Amino acid sequence: MKQLNKLAVALIMLFAFTFSTQAQNEDNRWSIFLGVNAVDFYPTGNGMAPDYLMSSENFLEDFFNVGDHWNAVASMTSLNVGYYVGQDLSVRGGFNVNRISKIGKTKPESKLTYVALDGDLLYSFNRLLNSGRFDPYLGAGVGYYWLDSEGAATFNSSLGLNIQLTEKLFFTLETSYKQAFDGGRLDLFQHTAGIKFAFGGKDTDGDGVFDDKDKCPEVPGLEEFEGCPDSDGDGMPDAEDSCPEVAGLPEFNGCPDTDGDGVTDAEDKCPKIAGLAKYDGCPDTDGDGVPDNLDECKDQAGPKENKGCPWPDSDGDGVPDKDDLCPEVAGTSADKGCPEVTKEVQDELNEFAKVINFQSGKTYITDYSKNILDTKVIPILNKYPNANFVIEGHTDSTGSKKTNQRISDERAAAVKEYLQTNGVAKERLTSKGYGPDKPIASNKTENGRKENRRVEINLVK
Structure with a gap:
């Protein structure tokens, strides 16, 4: 109870x-x-x-x-x-x-x-x-x-x-x-x-809203905006208005959008011309991805890297000069603007290469052969700067196969080194010796053995 x-x-x-x-x-x-x-x-x-x-x-x-x-x-x-x-x-x-x-x-x-x-x-x-x-x-x-x-x-x-x-x-x-x-x-x-x-109640700015509820306690404002002012009268209190001195729209936090493109004037780089948000309010007339305010060729599509203008193509081969290894000679895109190495060119190279002689058992290039390389071979190689070549060394069957293999390796390497020393890019050349394994004539005659002691310069495909 x-x-x-x-x-x-x-x-x-x-x-x-x-x-x-x-x-x-x-x-x-x-x-x-x-x-x-x-x-x-x-x-x-x-x-x-x-x-x-x-x-x-x-x-x-x-x-x-x-x-x-x-x-x-x-x-x-x-x-x-x-x-x-x-x-x-x-x-x-x-x-x-x-x-x-x-x-x-x-x-x-x-x-x-x-x-x-x-x-x-x-x-x-x-x-x-x-x-x-x-x-x-x-x-x-x-x-x-x-x-x-x-x-x-x-x-x-x-x-x-x-x-x-x-x-x-x-x-x-x-x-x-x-x-x-x-x-x-x-x-x-x-x-x-x-x-x-x-x-505890205090109204510092005298606007009728106590400081503990006043979001702008030191600036007189309106009760409807919790004590904050609306300087531009656009219905957005200054505390929330991104453009408090200029009347704007609520959807843009009180900022104006003069051209009506959805980008506020403060962020619009073309505020009087309707454009796209992704281009900061500017248009892209030629649709090349470069807005007109940055495009030096507004009516002609071109890449951003060239300020909206097409890249020049001096030889008209479809490969712009900036990517063309042979900008003054028409070529193919597969060869980066350079001409293609044809079978006729390949045959011409090897005709010159046949006269590159070595004394029997030696790897030293003769002066005559150096002259052929300088005046005939190197100009052709430089005409095709995007093509890679292999220097092949061959011997006759005289002597041991081991010795012939070594000599063919050294002769091919000697030619490669000479070409690189005289202006052919190192990364474009390789060398390989085949010894007596690939004869082009009979090793039973002097003339046949002479033909077999040769160097070939072949395109790497």
């Missing part, structure tokens, strides 16, 4: 009160309360020690019996600080002191010192009921109190009323029921009365 009565009190305190007022809110987030308190153990129906025990039958009995049961002193005994967190909710920390001479109908041998620290969450009904100067509220929280050296943790339920005296000054009445967590400790009622001062 006793616990049910206590639960009933808590429910009554949470739901029974239905009046409201303007008090602590967004404009006055902080508050300080100074007042007095009275502590009453009797209506709770329990006690702290055997001498103080009371029956649960007297729960809430003589709730207003001030003279017989209330403990109070004639001085300021309550102090709390509150902060409004929003949605009609506030948090509060409180400090209370008192001198206890009555615990129910029992008087202790000497007065006890009462000290309490509390933390509460308060809900205001002012905004909900809009009841003018009266602000009822409910609270719940936890605390701890001491009677001399004995202490107890409590769950607190509060019912209070703020009465507005001025814009920031209130007279406050409150009753709290503090139920001890430890069943062996005393529950109590604490009644407080005093003055609460609310503060």
